[in-house]
Amino acid sequence: MGLPEQRPDGLDSPWTVTVIKYMAKAQVAVFRATNGRVGNKWRVGAGWKKPVPTLLLDHVGRKSGRPFTTPLLYLRDGADLVVVASQGGLPKNPQWYPNLLAAPDTVVHLPGEKRAVRARTAGPEERALLWPRLVDLYADFEKYAAWTDREIPVVVLEPR
Secondary structure, eight states: OOOOSSOOTTTTSHHHHHHHHHHHHHHHHHHHHTTTSSSOEEOSGGGTTSOEEEEEEEEEOTTTOOEEEEEEEOEEETTEEEEEOOGGGOSSOOTHHHHHHHOOEEEEEETTEEEEEEEEEOOHHHHHHHHHHHHHHOTHHHHHHHHOSSOOOEEEEEEO
16 A cells, blocks of 8 residues: 555646645544544555554635645654645645745644644754654655655644
């Protein structure tokens, strides 16, 4: 059930982005309906054998001002939560990332918990320390990094 080593054909097709968008909406709906009892683990790709915890990230559209919620894999790092702007190795950063840069104070939803956080992009040294732990959490992050020319941002969500 793993992902291919080589970048899949059509990865940057508009259909891929649409599929990701609707899968995310479904996961958000299930997570909310069950207060995180269902939808709190990612079981795709490397997550099939080693499920990865997921949270819901609220963010505001930097142009539209509309509220959005995105499910993301996360790593606990002490009191911080760490997320990755991988978007499956697509050529562009996911929309939630520039939205957080514009409005870093936000809220995340964990199973049974709502937490106020402030987002910041990990600097080069911190990213170098976190990246191996993130790949250990979800091995496909390494594939996503190989499939794109951009450096995938690592975002630290600090409690506020």
